[in-house]
Amino acid sequence: MALLPEVHLVAGTPAEALRLAPVAQAMREQGKLTPVLVATGDDTDGVDRVLAAFGFTPAVTLPAGADQSETMRRFDDLWASRTPAAVLVRDGLGQALAAFWRRVPVVQIDAGRRSGELGSATPLEAQRRLLAQVVTVHLAATPLTAMNLLDERVVAGDVLLTGGTAQDAAQLLAARTLAAPQRAGRTVVLGVPTERADAIAPALRYLAGRHADLEVVRAAGTARGLELATLLAQAYLVVTDDEDLVEEALAAYCPVLLIGSEARHAEALHAGSARLVPPDPAAITGEVAELLEGRVRRDAMALAGNPYGDGLAAYRVAQATAALLGHGQFPDPMPATPTAGVAR
Template sequence: MKNIMIVFGTRPEAIKMCPLIKELKGRKNVRISVCVTGQHRKMLDQVLKAFEVIPDYDLSIMQEKQTLFEITTNILNKMKAILEQEHPDLVLVHGDTTTTFTAALACFYLQIPIGHVEAGLRTYDINAPYPEEYNRQAVSIVASYHFAPTERAKQNLIREGKAAEKIYVTGNTGIDALKTTIREDYNHEELSWASGSKMILLTAHRRENIGEPMQQIFRAIKRIIEENPEVKVIYPIHLNPLVRQIARSVFGDEERIHLIEPLEVLDFHNILARAYLVLTDSGGIQEEAPSLGKPVLVLRDTTERPEGIAAGTLCLVGTKEENIYRSIRKLLNDEDTYEEMCKASNPYGDGFASKRIADILLGDE
């Protein structure tokens, strides 16, 4: 019987790994253990509850105002005993978080094989996104299995010298999650508030955007609100106190911008499905929104998901106020451009990535 451990620690990782956990637990001749680090706490727990996943191990590392140093050392120190106790044949990690990097490092020290889900995404700018680009590249160096969501991600890995026979194009497990969460009969008080408007869903939290870039993002949105009475904004605001401070200082008491607490995954996906357009500096939303036919303006200067740009589902608008303002305004006023983005084909998969990964790992491909 194969012994596989799955390690993750943040909300985005959980959304993308829970469908894979469910798939693997439904298979024969495999033992699955789940270890969460608690890099995010409240937001992680919300996703675990939604997918009914109970971890076997919880490192519970989260501290107030935690630094990358503290996250890394705390995970590394606690992972050793768990890995030695479990003796897994393989550890699966996801994407580009500090949990991902540190868990992979711990496995490398103990010579445990690593499977990297959502492998091969690149900006090739080591500081954007920070520290995620470094984390993702570092995990690729030590991984034994590379589960690439797209052909482009596979080609990135091949150019870097990774063995082609260890790279598998599977699609993105985040698309699998939408099959579980989207509901036709969904209702929410925020949707009632936004009814009849062109509702913009905003997420903004990246480390490199905190400060002047985030102020410029928020100023552009405020200008749009002031000039377009038919527009409302829902912003599930990140728990980072610096993000909250900037948002409140720029938006003030603007009635048509709702700053709300982070949403559970089912709520977020269903509000996303009903948005007019999406503004985000997140990664996963760049994949989820196109699957739901929603145009996405990416509030970053680079993206490790260029497939969406090429397909026309995403537009990279950076963090300069004027450029963001003009880009939103165009989508609000130019119906042809808006419809073109809505109808662009989603390059991130068909909702069966978890099945493909399970087949590969268990020899049923």
């Protein structure tokens, strides 16, 4: 029997592991590729824990280097001895460059995400734009992110609208959760960086004093997997500026108060499943109080659904990767308007 082409799925953070695990499962089920999960980054233990929630163990663990050049060297050494047919990444610039120089095709999920903050203190925006230059197939989660790529003169035939796999992950984890999701409680999940939590947490504590049934839970920035999936499934509301947590909350059909850049989540704001709030205690207090005191408003946000995926993205990603390697046809793109979820 001929060996199936080996595809390396590189997870550099727990959030990336969450989105790649459904793809690995879809590749196994389709039977055209051999998925090889690679754990890297500064938190390989966190990556391992997330993959374990899906029943996976990374075949390779390769901690990131001190800088991009060191990361590239480590992956170049890996792929010199174990050359994959393709490499799948999300935001991994060093890994993508190492694959590119070895002439290994690079497939990117969640391609085209942009904040418009190219000159900001964080290098993420610049890295994402650079990454687009070496990607072979760009798999976008939404029409807007696909348009971002076309605006940057990426060849249209290299872009495919697949949806994001956070929705797939939420559905897989829900099937593994023993207890059925309950939304009878009044849990508000606070998922923000420490510097903003100091300003926002007092507002939520004040609200907890006014609403005896309100519980405020702080979600750790690196927490992913069954525990967080269960929490989001039961949450009444999420307050966050964590770009990944926004998508994961909406995948659980939990409304989000978004603190931060409008450009990062224009789709959710337009759909109505998220609201933009300034990082001000008074503003947070008012918005949370409105949704606590008006269940209809909160449920209307939940019913707006998840604009980032329809639960079939992982199969499209797996099929597109196989097609790139000459095994079958590319999938049809995701419908522009996924089915809205049902508030629970």
